[in-house]
Amino acid sequence: MTVSLGGSVKDPGSTVKTKTGSWRTFKPEIDNDKCIDCGNCWIFCVEPCISKEDGKYVVDYDYCKGCGVCAHECPVGAIEMVLEEK
Amino acid sequence: MPRGDVLHGSRAVAEAVKLCDVDVIAAYPITPQTHIVEDLAEFVANGELDAEYVLVESEHSAMSACIGASATGVRTFTATSSQGLALMHEMLFIASGMRLPIVMANANRALSAPINIWNDQQDSMSERDCGWIQLYCETNQETLDTTIQAYRISENKKVLLPSMVCLDGFVLTHTIEPLEIPDKDAVNRFLPEFEPAVYLDPDDPMTLGAFATPADYIKFRFEQEKAMRNAIEAIEKADREYKKETGRGYGLMEEYNTKDADIIIVSMGSVVGTIKEVIDQLKGEYNVGLLKIKAFRPLPKERIKEVLKNARVVSVVEKDVSIGLGEGGLFSEIKGILYNLDERPKVLGFIIGLGGRDITQPDIRDIIKLSKKAEKDVVDEVHWIGLR
């Protein structure tokens, strides 16, 4: 494979090609009925891999490393970390 | 119309930078370079040059600022010497690795310790592996012309490597010489507007300076070497076209009386002037020629081999030494170039002029006499001149 001029990368955000979800041991599961829409899980997601779709917060498991910040920051316990089944 | 003037080497560089419409200049003082950035400051202050003049707090930051500016898509310049060049060392590799066509003048000066402000070429010689084009100049005129050419060479799409224009400290920087300043229109014709190959732009975001794993790293290094090889042609092309505009050209190297010479001296920088004079004086008595290396990086190895292969003795005269190897860098490389020939000349190394020690005509005569002796007798490979 040839390399780019001076190592330049012209594909912004291309780390999305690397699926870091495989790092995970525990996965967050969001209970949308309990959710009060404070957005903490999304604001503090370190990847980021939580987004809001149709009014609900969803986790992109392709990237979630299972750090647990979202569940820990949820003020109403709407997110549970469950053991990943592989 | 070109303009005749009598200028210091420093001023000649500054005039060239002005003619090239450089956009960002990073400046930090060090003897014997300082007049270059002072003159540029004056041009900017007088509105003669419309450039951003960044008063960095070190040479390390000078090169870093040039990297940032060049990566944002503008033409950049800085000048340094000796300790300043050494302080930049880390950034020199980064500028070339990122393929940024920065141009820098280096006023060649000895390295500490002991601290010494006078001329030798240890500073740039110690940076020969950093991926920069290195062009050594003999006169102030050549320095001016080479600085302009350097932008054209560096910005060549097949090259995209930074250039270091090396001029001997004091010997050139502080000495006045009559010279010709080319006409601005001629420079404009010769040097097209800078079109960056990669640059930082929010409308087309790219990442510059990513980290590479062992899988790719070696490929980047190889690409740099390929670009350096391309620079050989680019230097010649730029020189040809520059000659068309100004009548002056220098090539990759200059041969002086080399045809059928028994002894060929190889050297770089201002000292070749003295060597030429002595060669003229000894005409008829000694059959001596001179090969002046202008492009030390890229080093035109095949051409050098062609010029030197039929000589009996090749004597390399240089102002640097690799301590522990006990010989100068150019000497080692010339020996290496000739090694695989079936029949090769003897190669002698002369370490001379360190820390500004005068190089006199008698010194050169002695070198030629010793070289003559080496045609038949066994003589030491390396000689230090000026230990007494």
Place this chain on the structure above:
Amino acid sequence: MMQETMQVVVDTPSYIKCRQVCKANVRANRCFKFKKNLEAVSGDELFAPGHSACAGCGATVAVRLALKAAGKNTIATNATGCLEVFSTKYPETAWRVPWIHAAFETSASVASGVEAALKKLGKDVNVIAFGGDGGTVDIGFQALSGAMERGHNMTYICYDNEAYMNTGVQRSGSTPYGSSTTTSPAGSVSIGNKRPKKDMPQIIAAHGVDYVATASIAFPLDYMKKVKKAVATNGPAYVHVLAACPTGWGSASERSIEICRLAVDSGMWVLYEIDHGDARITYLPTKKVPVIEYLKTQKRFRHLKAEDVQDIQDMIDERLKRYSNEI
């Protein structure tokens, strides 16, 4: 000294819901202003996932929120360090704004060049220089000082994880007193790091920089407001943001935000800004948490004895008093 009012724009159903749970014993500062939070954070995602930061890395939050605050008309420079390494493994990049990295100590000097070039080109683009604490308070100190003093129109953001993390948790000038690192290990005759943390924001303020602020990733609205002000400053600006590192601090990955909140609530880290010489603390905890609550969340402090903890408590009480007088 002023304290930001903690009023919240009312009348959204979810706010009321939140309020109810808050009464059900959730600390108020966890979700106060959440509505505003949501709006503030809703900008473009300019930092992509798929990078290789450790799970729970606080540096990513610092960058993601800063970019949201600054917007996409931004050029970023970066010092060598965790952020640079985990976000740009060739041929991929997490960055969706133009980004450049040269060396460890050069984020500010490279940004100087970027800014000078933009000026020459007549382009109005935000320049943000990112650096870790090592790249900022130690090896990049001179370049940063020069850049700030020269008055370049740039924002420097130091994400402070209080040690050289990328090379394996060595002590930096920003490591707090009593912290155990690989080069300042706690031992039978050593408390770990023997010196207090270098007060970098005050040093930058002494340069006469127009906008200087401290921040914590646990206070996103406060942080983003500060980044916005910094970027809007016509001249140099400096933001120093505390960003937890579970790997180096020996903390649970899920607690990264909580720890950065505890740092502020305990007074270990004070949130303030100096806006054109006008200094004010931007957030004061309503109830100060004893520092032990902060220290015990992290293995780097676990060797501390009761009297050491008391020393630290005294130190931060004294500092807070000084800040309250000066700021």
